[in-house]
Amino acid sequence: MASWPAGLALLTLATSGVFGLAIGSFLNVVVYRVPIHLSVVSPPSACPRCGTHIAPRDNIPVLSWLLLAGKCRTCRTSISARYPLVEAGTALSFVAVTWRMLSGTSGAGIASDVLVLTGFLYLVAMSIALALIDIDVxxxxxxxxxxxxxxxxxxxxxxxxxxxxxxxxxxxxxxxxxxxxxxxxxxxxxxxxxxxxxxxxxxxxxxxxxxxxxxxxxxxxxxxxxxxxxxxxxxxxxxxxxxxxxxxxxxxxxxxxxxxxxxxxxxxxxxxxxxxxx
Incomplete structure (x- = not known):
């Protein structure tokens, strides 16, 4: 990370982790809906058993699943542990890839580094989604x-x-x-x-x-x-x-x-x- 100020590099690592949690939550939607040709943006996520829309407070990556003990708030149907694992795994992967990309910077400039980092973070997200879909279907x-x-x-x-x-x-x-x-x-x-x-x-x-x-x-x-x-x-x-x-x-x-x-x-x-x- 020689070409990046230490403070900026640490902030980028932390931001990528938080961003990874949010992306991981979205990837769960992608993995479920894309193979069955459903929109990934609408309708809002809902419990597959009772159909209740998931409230924002119950859609916080990892934390909501832990607080609800892995169950739907309304009907208490179990929610697969894969959901928080994908969210946490995406966050950790984002941090690891950010560290790898910043460690390998050539000193050509922060703007160029950010574009490369963005590209490889995109590849992380696609890798997780495609791997799970290929395993499933x-x-x-x-x-x-x-x-x-x-x-x-x-x-x-x-x-x-x-x-x-x-x-x-x-x-x-x-x-x-x-x-x-x-x-x-x-x-x-x-x-x-x-x-x-x-x-x-x-x-x-x-x-x-x-x-x-x-x-x-x-x-x-x-x-x-x-x-x-x-x-x-x-x-x-x-x-x-x-x-x-x-x-x-x-x-x-x-x-x-x-x-x-x-x-x-x-x-x-x-x-x-x-x-x-x-």
Missing amino acids: HRLPNSLVLPSYVVGAGLLGSAAALSGDWVAMLRAGVGMAALWLAYFILSLVYPGGMGFGDVKLAGVLGLFLGHLGWGELAVGAFAAFLLGGIYAVGLLAAGRATRTSGIPFGPWMLVGAWVGIFFGAWLWNGYLAVLGAI
């Missing part, structure tokens, strides 16, 4: 994936223009095209195991990973297959899946990408050092 909705190309390219491209880092913009474009093409080929070779939703998501992840660096791109792409493969083998060994079972790969693509974002440069440099390339 085995789909990666176009309504979430496709706008991510526009948002990511707009924010990261604007940051590159402000900082003059045209190399980052080029890497982002190459990363987007390379991962999209790689997954497209895999979808043709192995149509039963790779859906076109994965192909579209791959381009988004390539865009963000490529912006950071070649190491992040390589590690993020490889980690998805490594972690997904380990999980699949574990399910087979435990008898909880067969070779023909459908296992959503989107969550592993997203987890792999975040491994690349946080640890890609370090792992890539270590790999090159072992090879004697550096």
Whole structure:
């Protein structure tokens, strides 16, 4: 965080955590409504059993669930613990990503850094929503994936223009095209195991990973297959899946990408050092 004053950096971390709680509450709505093609803005959230609209005092992230002991105030129906977990997890993820992005600033300017940070916080929100939806219904909705190309390219491209880092913009474009093409080929070779939703998501992840660096791109792409493969083998060994079972790969693509974002440069440099390339 060398290019940011310490006080501003701490304020940004705190603000991102509070903002993450609010976004996490919204993501719960997105995860439930988008797969069934409902508006995410209306009608207001309500108890699925008694239909009572949730009052503002009962819609405070995490706190309301704890105060109500995980039950609807009106009919006392249990409310899944996933709701506060998503809210708290989003807040923690926002803080972690803010720390990562501010620690990796190049000193090109706060305006450029803010655009990059905003882009990666957007990716956090999309990652959580898409992972949960893919787990629930085995789909990666176009309504979430496709706008991510526009948002990511707009924010990261604007940051590159402000900082003059045209190399980052080029890497982002190459990363987007390379991962999209790689997954497209895999979808043709192995149509039963790779859906076109994965192909579209791959381009988004390539865009963000490529912006950071070649190491992040390589590690993020490889980690998805490594972690997904380990999980699949574990399910087979435990008898909880067969070779023909459908296992959503989107969550592993997203987890792999975040491994690349946080640890890609370090792992890539270590790999090159072992090879004697550096």
